[in-house]
Amino acid sequence: MIVSLDSDSGRSGSKLDLAETLHPQFVVLHSSDNQTGGVVSATIFYALALKSAGYRVEFWTPSKTVGEQVSALGIPVFCHTGLKQAGVALLHPSIVRRMLRARKSLKAVLHPCGKHWLLAVTWLRGVRHSVVFHNEKMRNRWRIRHWLAISRAHRNTLEDYARRSGLARTVSIIRNGPIADVSTSIAPRTVKPVQRIGAAGVLAHHKGIDVLIQAFARVAEDRPGLRLVLAGDGPELGSCRELALNLGIGDRVEWLGWVRDTRRFFESIDLFCLASRREAFGIVITEAMQSGLAVIATDTPGPRDIVVPGETGWIVPIDDVDAMSRAIREAVDDPERTARFGTAGFERFKANYSVEKAGQALAEVLGLSRSP
Numbered sequence: 001m002i003v004s005l006d007s008d009s010g011r012s013g014s015k016l017d018l019a020e021t022l023h024p025q026f027v028v029l030h031s032s033d034n035q036t037g038g039v040v041s042a043t044i045f046y047a048l049a050l051k052s053a054g055y056r057v058e059f060w061t062p063s064k065t066v067g068e069q070v071s072a073l074g075i076p077v078f079c080h081t082g083l084k085q086a087g088v089a090l091l092h093p094s095i096v097r098r099m100l101r102a103r104k105s106l107k108a109v110l111h112p113c114g115k116h117w118l119l120a121v122t123w124l125r126g127v128r129h130s131v132v133f134h135n136e137k138m139r140n141r142w143r144i145r146h147w148l149a150i151s152r153a154h155r156n157t158l159e160d161y162a163r164r165s166g167l168a169r170t171v172s173i174i175r176n177g178p179i180a181d182v183s184t185s186i187a188p189r190t191v192k193p194v195q196r197i198g199a200a201g202v203l204a205h206h207k208g209i210d211v212l213i214q215a216f217a218r219v220a221e222d223r224p225g226l227r228l229v230l231a232g233d234g235p236e237l238g239s240c241r242e243l244a245l246n247l248g249i250g251d252r253v254e255w256l257g258w259v260r261d262t263r264r265f266f267e268s269i270d271l272f273c274l275a276s277r278r279e280a281f282g283i284v285i286t287e288a289m290q291s292g293l294a295v296i297a298t299d300t301p302g303p304r305d306i307v308v309p310g311e312t313g314w315i316v317p318i319d320d321v322d323a324m325s326r327a328i329r330e331a332v333d334d335p336e337r338t339a340r341f342g343t344a345g346f347e348r349f350k351a352n353y354s355v356e357k358a359g360q361a362l363a364e365v366l367g368l369s370r371s372p
Helices: 038-052 064-071 086-091 093-103 117-121 139-143 152-165 209-220 237-246 262-267 283-290 301-306 321-333 335-352 355-366
Strands: 002-005 026-029 057-061 077-080 108-111 128-133 146-149 170-173 196-200 227-231 253-257 271-274 295-298 313-316
Touching: 026 038, 038 057, 038 064, 038 128, 038 283, 038 355, 057 064, 064 077, 077 093, 086 093, 086 117, 108 117, 117 128, 117 139, 128 355, 146 152, 152 170, 152 301, 196 209, 196 262, 209 227, 209 237, 209 321, 227 262, 237 253, 262 283, 271 283, 271 321, 283 295, 283 301, 283 335, 295 301, 295 321, 313 321, 321 335, 335 355
Parallel strands: 002 077, 026 057, 026 108, 057 077, 108 128, 128 146, 146 170, 196 227, 196 271, 227 253, 271 295, 295 313
Antiparallel strands: none
Protein backbone atom coordinates (compact mmCIF):
# COMPACT_ATOMS: atom_id res chain seq x y z
CA MET A 1 0.00 0.00 0.00
CA ILE A 2 1.15 3.54 -0.66
CA VAL A 3 0.01 6.67 1.12
CA SER A 4 0.81 9.74 -0.94
CA LEU A 5 0.50 13.18 0.60
CA ASP A 6 0.63 16.48 -1.23
CA SER A 7 3.26 18.63 0.49
CA ASP A 8 1.41 21.88 -0.10
CA SER A 9 -2.08 20.98 1.02
CA GLY A 10 -1.25 18.13 3.39
CA ARG A 11 -4.28 16.27 2.05
CA SER A 12 -4.14 12.56 1.44
CA GLY A 13 -3.47 11.54 -2.15
CA SER A 14 -5.55 8.37 -1.69
CA LYS A 15 -8.61 7.23 0.21
CA LEU A 16 -6.49 5.10 2.53
CA ASP A 17 -6.52 6.39 6.10
CA LEU A 18 -3.09 6.54 7.69
CA ALA A 19 -4.41 4.70 10.73
CA GLU A 20 -5.09 1.65 8.54
CA THR A 21 -1.39 1.05 7.86
CA LEU A 22 0.51 -1.43 9.99
CA HIS A 23 2.44 -0.03 12.92
CA PRO A 24 6.03 -0.34 11.69
CA GLN A 25 8.90 -1.72 13.71
CA PHE A 26 11.34 -0.27 11.23
CA VAL A 27 11.43 2.76 8.90
CA VAL A 28 13.77 3.16 5.95
CA LEU A 29 14.01 6.91 5.30
CA HIS A 30 14.92 7.64 1.68
CA SER A 31 15.37 11.41 1.65
CA SER A 32 16.27 12.03 -1.99
CA ASP A 33 14.13 12.38 -5.09
CA ASN A 34 16.69 10.32 -7.06
CA GLN A 35 14.94 7.46 -8.82
CA THR A 36 17.85 5.30 -9.95
CA GLY A 37 21.37 4.41 -8.87
CA GLY A 38 23.15 2.13 -6.46
CA VAL A 39 22.12 4.00 -3.31
CA VAL A 40 18.44 3.88 -4.29
CA SER A 41 18.65 0.14 -5.04
CA ALA A 42 20.47 -0.52 -1.77
CA THR A 43 17.93 1.46 0.24
CA ILE A 44 15.05 -0.48 -1.27
CA PHE A 45 16.96 -3.70 -0.62
CA TYR A 46 17.25 -2.92 3.11
CA ALA A 47 13.48 -2.57 3.40
CA LEU A 48 12.84 -5.74 1.41
CA ALA A 49 15.45 -7.70 3.37
CA LEU A 50 13.88 -6.81 6.71
CA LYS A 51 10.42 -7.63 5.41
CA SER A 52 11.66 -11.00 4.15
CA ALA A 53 13.14 -11.68 7.58
CA GLY A 54 9.73 -11.18 9.19
CA TYR A 55 9.75 -7.56 10.34
CA ARG A 56 7.14 -4.83 9.89
CA VAL A 57 8.78 -2.26 7.66
CA GLU A 58 7.67 1.07 6.26
CA PHE A 59 9.44 3.04 3.53
CA TRP A 60 9.39 6.86 3.58
CA THR A 61 10.34 8.71 0.41
CA PRO A 62 9.75 11.99 -1.43
CA SER A 63 9.80 10.18 -4.79
CA LYS A 64 6.51 8.84 -6.12
CA THR A 65 8.37 6.67 -8.63
CA VAL A 66 10.49 5.05 -5.93
CA GLY A 67 7.43 4.73 -3.71
CA GLU A 68 5.53 2.85 -6.41
CA GLN A 69 8.47 0.49 -6.91
CA VAL A 70 8.66 -0.25 -3.19
CA SER A 71 4.89 -0.62 -2.87
CA ALA A 72 4.95 -3.22 -5.67
CA LEU A 73 7.23 -5.29 -3.40
CA GLY A 74 4.49 -5.40 -0.76
CA ILE A 75 6.07 -2.81 1.56
CA PRO A 76 3.90 0.02 2.98
CA VAL A 77 5.07 3.41 1.72
CA PHE A 78 4.68 6.92 3.11
CA CYS A 79 5.35 9.34 0.23
CA HIS A 80 5.68 13.07 0.80
CA THR A 81 7.71 15.53 -1.28
CA GLY A 82 8.70 17.40 1.89
CA LEU A 83 10.95 14.52 2.95
CA LYS A 84 13.67 15.70 0.58
CA GLN A 85 14.18 18.90 2.60
CA ALA A 86 15.30 18.66 6.22
CA GLY A 87 13.51 21.83 7.36
CA VAL A 88 10.21 20.90 5.72
CA ALA A 89 10.32 17.34 7.04
CA LEU A 90 10.92 18.61 10.56
CA LEU A 91 7.99 21.05 10.59
CA HIS A 92 5.34 20.00 8.06
CA PRO A 93 2.19 19.02 10.01
CA SER A 94 1.45 15.97 7.86
CA ILE A 95 4.95 14.58 8.26
CA VAL A 96 5.10 15.35 11.98
CA ARG A 97 1.78 13.56 12.54
CA ARG A 98 3.11 10.53 10.68
CA MET A 99 6.26 10.49 12.79
CA LEU A 100 4.42 10.77 16.06
CA ARG A 101 2.07 7.98 15.02
CA ALA A 102 4.93 5.72 13.95
CA ARG A 103 7.01 6.41 17.06
CA LYS A 104 4.60 4.36 19.17
CA SER A 105 5.77 1.14 17.53
CA LEU A 106 9.16 2.01 16.01
CA LYS A 107 12.28 0.15 17.09
CA ALA A 108 14.74 1.58 14.55
CA VAL A 109 15.17 4.03 11.66
CA LEU A 110 17.68 3.61 8.84
CA HIS A 111 19.02 6.75 7.12
CA PRO A 112 20.89 6.46 3.80
CA CYS A 113 22.34 9.91 4.56
CA GLY A 114 22.56 12.28 7.53
CA LYS A 115 20.17 14.91 6.21
CA HIS A 116 17.43 14.23 8.75
CA TRP A 117 19.60 13.92 11.85
CA LEU A 118 17.35 16.39 13.69
CA LEU A 119 14.56 13.80 13.58
CA ALA A 120 16.66 11.67 15.89
CA VAL A 121 16.42 14.28 18.64
CA THR A 122 12.92 15.67 18.06
CA TRP A 123 9.83 13.83 16.84
CA LEU A 124 11.54 10.42 16.71
CA ARG A 125 13.64 10.72 19.85
CA GLY A 126 13.99 7.53 21.83
CA VAL A 127 14.14 5.45 18.63
CA ARG A 128 17.43 3.87 17.53
CA HIS A 129 18.75 5.69 14.46
CA SER A 130 21.43 4.24 12.18
CA VAL A 131 23.05 5.82 9.14
CA VAL A 132 24.56 3.97 6.18
CA PHE A 133 27.80 5.16 4.59
CA HIS A 134 27.46 4.38 0.87
CA ASN A 135 30.36 6.73 0.12
CA GLU A 136 33.18 8.58 1.85
CA LYS A 137 31.15 11.72 2.62
CA MET A 138 30.70 12.47 6.32
CA ARG A 139 28.51 15.60 6.30
CA ASN A 140 25.81 15.30 8.98
CA ARG A 141 26.23 11.56 9.33
CA TRP A 142 28.57 12.12 12.28
CA ARG A 143 25.61 13.37 14.33
CA ILE A 144 23.88 9.96 14.26
CA ARG A 145 25.24 7.53 16.84
CA HIS A 146 25.10 4.18 15.00
CA TRP A 147 27.16 3.93 11.81
CA LEU A 148 26.74 1.21 9.18
CA ALA A 149 29.52 0.46 6.69
CA ILE A 150 29.23 -1.74 3.60
CA SER A 151 32.82 -3.02 3.55
CA ARG A 152 35.53 -3.93 6.05
CA ALA A 153 37.84 -1.26 4.64
CA HIS A 154 35.25 1.45 5.15
CA ARG A 155 34.47 0.23 8.66
CA ASN A 156 38.14 0.57 9.54
CA THR A 157 38.18 4.10 8.12
CA LEU A 158 35.09 5.09 10.10
CA GLU A 159 36.42 3.60 13.32
CA ASP A 160 39.62 5.55 12.86
CA TYR A 161 37.68 8.78 12.18
CA ALA A 162 35.54 8.30 15.29
CA ARG A 163 38.61 7.61 17.41
CA ARG A 164 40.46 10.68 16.15
CA SER A 165 37.35 12.85 16.57
CA GLY A 166 36.59 11.65 20.08
CA LEU A 167 33.18 10.31 19.03
CA ALA A 168 31.60 7.33 20.78
CA ARG A 169 30.11 5.52 17.80
CA THR A 170 29.28 1.90 17.02
CA VAL A 171 30.37 0.87 13.53
CA SER A 172 28.88 -2.28 12.01
CA ILE A 173 29.05 -3.91 8.59
CA ILE A 174 25.82 -4.64 6.75
CA ARG A 175 25.17 -6.50 3.52
CA ASN A 176 23.69 -5.26 0.29
CA GLY A 177 22.28 -7.39 -2.47
CA PRO A 178 19.98 -7.45 -5.49
CA ILE A 179 16.27 -6.74 -5.22
CA ALA A 180 14.56 -10.12 -5.50
CA ASP A 181 12.00 -9.40 -8.21
CA VAL A 182 14.65 -7.76 -10.43
CA SER A 183 17.13 -10.64 -10.56
CA THR A 184 15.61 -13.91 -9.35
CA SER A 185 17.90 -16.77 -8.36
CA ILE A 186 18.51 -19.39 -11.01
CA ALA A 187 20.22 -22.77 -10.91
CA PRO A 188 24.02 -22.86 -11.23
CA ARG A 189 25.22 -23.01 -14.83
CA THR A 190 26.73 -25.89 -16.71
CA VAL A 191 30.15 -25.78 -18.35
CA LYS A 192 30.09 -23.90 -21.67
CA PRO A 193 32.50 -21.82 -23.77
CA VAL A 194 33.11 -18.32 -22.40
CA GLN A 195 32.24 -16.15 -25.39
CA ARG A 196 30.21 -13.21 -24.08
CA ILE A 197 31.85 -10.99 -21.46
CA GLY A 198 29.55 -8.49 -19.77
CA ALA A 199 29.66 -5.36 -17.65
CA ALA A 200 26.89 -3.12 -16.34
CA GLY A 201 26.77 0.35 -14.82
CA VAL A 202 27.04 4.03 -15.54
CA LEU A 203 29.58 4.80 -18.24
CA ALA A 204 31.68 7.23 -16.21
CA HIS A 205 35.38 7.49 -15.43
CA HIS A 206 35.18 5.87 -11.99
CA LYS A 207 33.67 2.71 -13.50
CA GLY A 208 36.79 2.02 -15.59
CA ILE A 209 34.97 0.84 -18.72
CA ASP A 210 37.89 2.18 -20.77
CA VAL A 211 40.20 -0.26 -18.97
CA LEU A 212 37.83 -3.15 -19.67
CA ILE A 213 37.61 -2.24 -23.37
CA GLN A 214 41.41 -2.18 -23.68
CA ALA A 215 41.77 -5.49 -21.85
CA PHE A 216 39.07 -7.11 -23.98
CA ALA A 217 40.75 -5.89 -27.17
CA ARG A 218 43.98 -7.67 -26.22
CA VAL A 219 42.24 -10.98 -25.54
CA ALA A 220 39.99 -10.69 -28.59
CA GLU A 221 42.90 -10.44 -31.04
CA ASP A 222 43.16 -14.21 -31.45
CA ARG A 223 39.66 -15.17 -30.32
CA PRO A 224 37.26 -14.16 -33.10
CA GLY A 225 34.14 -15.43 -31.33
CA LEU A 226 34.57 -13.24 -28.25
CA ARG A 227 32.14 -10.37 -27.66
CA LEU A 228 31.88 -7.60 -25.07
CA VAL A 229 28.35 -6.75 -23.84
CA LEU A 230 27.96 -3.40 -22.06
CA ALA A 231 24.74 -2.45 -20.26
CA GLY A 232 24.50 1.19 -19.22
CA ASP A 233 24.78 4.77 -20.33
CA GLY A 234 26.59 7.85 -19.15
CA PRO A 235 28.94 10.73 -19.89
CA GLU A 236 31.72 8.54 -21.33
CA LEU A 237 29.56 6.63 -23.81
CA GLY A 238 30.96 8.58 -26.75
CA SER A 239 34.61 8.25 -25.72
CA CYS A 240 34.17 4.52 -24.99
CA ARG A 241 32.65 3.94 -28.42
CA GLU A 242 35.52 5.85 -30.01
CA LEU A 243 38.06 3.82 -28.02
CA ALA A 244 36.51 0.56 -29.19
CA LEU A 245 36.62 1.74 -32.82
CA ASN A 246 40.25 2.87 -32.52
CA LEU A 247 41.19 -0.54 -31.10
CA GLY A 248 39.48 -2.30 -34.02
CA ILE A 249 36.74 -3.97 -31.94
CA GLY A 250 33.85 -1.65 -32.72
CA ASP A 251 31.85 -4.46 -34.31
CA ARG A 252 32.48 -6.79 -31.35
CA VAL A 253 31.00 -4.60 -28.63
CA GLU A 254 27.27 -4.57 -27.92
CA TRP A 255 25.97 -1.30 -26.44
CA LEU A 256 22.69 -2.12 -24.70
CA GLY A 257 21.99 1.18 -22.93
CA TRP A 258 20.13 1.05 -19.63
CA VAL A 259 18.72 -2.42 -19.03
CA ARG A 260 15.63 -2.96 -16.88
CA ASP A 261 15.46 -6.71 -17.34
CA THR A 262 18.74 -7.47 -15.58
CA ARG A 263 18.02 -11.17 -15.32
CA ARG A 264 17.91 -11.48 -19.10
CA PHE A 265 21.16 -9.51 -19.35
CA PHE A 266 23.01 -11.77 -16.91
CA GLU A 267 21.62 -14.90 -18.56
CA SER A 268 22.98 -13.65 -21.92
CA ILE A 269 26.62 -13.45 -20.80
CA ASP A 270 29.21 -16.02 -19.70
CA LEU A 271 31.48 -13.90 -17.48
CA PHE A 272 30.99 -10.66 -15.56
CA CYS A 273 33.64 -7.94 -15.21
CA LEU A 274 33.75 -4.88 -12.98
CA ALA A 275 36.68 -2.56 -13.73
CA SER A 276 35.83 0.26 -11.29
CA ARG A 277 38.43 2.70 -10.07
CA ARG A 278 36.35 3.08 -6.91
CA GLU A 279 33.49 0.92 -5.65
CA ALA A 280 32.08 1.15 -2.15
CA PHE A 281 30.13 -2.11 -2.54
CA GLY A 282 29.03 -3.33 -5.97
CA ILE A 283 25.47 -4.67 -5.90
CA VAL A 284 25.90 -5.64 -9.53
CA ILE A 285 28.47 -8.25 -8.45
CA THR A 286 25.92 -9.94 -6.20
CA GLU A 287 23.46 -9.93 -9.11
CA ALA A 288 26.04 -11.67 -11.28
CA MET A 289 26.72 -14.23 -8.55
CA GLN A 290 22.98 -14.78 -8.15
CA SER A 291 22.92 -15.63 -11.85
CA GLY A 292 25.71 -18.19 -11.47
CA LEU A 293 28.48 -16.13 -13.08
CA ALA A 294 32.17 -16.02 -12.23
CA VAL A 295 33.33 -12.45 -11.59
CA ILE A 296 36.45 -10.45 -12.38
CA ALA A 297 36.62 -7.28 -10.26
CA THR A 298 39.13 -4.63 -9.30
CA ASP A 299 40.70 -4.42 -5.87
CA THR A 300 38.28 -1.84 -4.45
CA PRO A 301 36.67 -1.98 -0.95
CA GLY A 302 33.33 -3.58 -1.78
CA PRO A 303 34.40 -6.17 -4.39
CA ARG A 304 37.34 -7.15 -2.17
CA ASP A 305 34.80 -8.33 0.42
CA ILE A 306 32.45 -10.04 -2.03
CA VAL A 307 34.67 -11.89 -4.51
CA VAL A 308 36.89 -14.70 -3.20
CA PRO A 309 39.96 -14.93 -5.49
CA GLY A 310 40.56 -18.43 -6.76
CA GLU A 311 37.14 -19.54 -5.54
CA THR A 312 34.40 -17.32 -7.01
CA GLY A 313 36.48 -15.21 -9.40
CA TRP A 314 39.47 -12.91 -9.80
CA ILE A 315 40.53 -9.69 -8.06
CA VAL A 316 42.87 -7.50 -10.14
CA PRO A 317 44.61 -4.18 -9.42
CA ILE A 318 42.86 -0.93 -10.32
CA ASP A 319 43.73 0.56 -13.74
CA ASP A 320 45.81 -2.50 -14.67
CA VAL A 321 44.95 -3.43 -18.25
CA ASP A 322 47.51 -6.25 -18.27
CA ALA A 323 46.05 -7.89 -15.15
CA MET A 324 42.48 -7.52 -16.39
CA SER A 325 43.34 -9.05 -19.77
CA ARG A 326 45.17 -11.96 -18.08
CA ALA A 327 42.13 -12.71 -15.91
CA ILE A 328 39.80 -12.60 -18.92
CA ARG A 329 42.15 -14.89 -20.85
CA GLU A 330 42.25 -17.37 -17.96
CA ALA A 331 38.45 -17.40 -17.75
CA VAL A 332 38.07 -17.91 -21.51
CA ASP A 333 40.75 -20.60 -21.76
CA ASP A 334 39.48 -22.66 -18.82
CA PRO A 335 35.67 -22.77 -19.00
CA GLU A 336 35.49 -25.63 -16.48
CA ARG A 337 37.18 -23.56 -13.78
CA THR A 338 35.08 -20.54 -14.74
CA ALA A 339 31.93 -22.62 -14.27
CA ARG A 340 33.19 -23.83 -10.87
CA PHE A 341 33.77 -20.22 -9.84
CA GLY A 342 30.24 -19.38 -10.93
CA THR A 343 28.77 -22.23 -8.91
CA ALA A 344 30.77 -21.25 -5.82
CA GLY A 345 29.67 -17.65 -6.28
CA PHE A 346 26.04 -18.74 -6.48
CA GLU A 347 26.41 -20.61 -3.19
CA ARG A 348 28.19 -17.64 -1.60
CA PHE A 349 25.33 -15.39 -2.73
CA LYS A 350 22.72 -17.62 -1.14
CA ALA A 351 24.66 -17.80 2.13
CA ASN A 352 25.41 -14.09 2.44
CA TYR A 353 23.60 -11.75 0.05
CA SER A 354 20.06 -13.05 -0.40
CA VAL A 355 17.29 -10.85 1.03
CA GLU A 356 16.60 -13.38 3.78
CA LYS A 357 20.21 -13.66 4.95
CA ALA A 358 20.82 -9.92 4.64
CA GLY A 359 17.61 -9.15 6.54
CA GLN A 360 18.57 -11.39 9.44
CA ALA A 361 22.05 -9.85 9.62
CA LEU A 362 20.69 -6.29 9.43
CA ALA A 363 18.12 -6.97 12.15
CA GLU A 364 20.86 -8.35 14.40
CA VAL A 365 22.97 -5.21 13.90
CA LEU A 366 19.94 -3.01 14.66
CA GLY A 367 19.01 -4.97 17.77
CA LEU A 368 15.50 -5.79 16.55
CA SER A 369 13.43 -8.66 17.86
CA ARG A 370 11.35 -10.76 15.50
CA SER A 371 7.75 -9.67 15.08
CA PRO A 372 5.17 -11.92 16.76
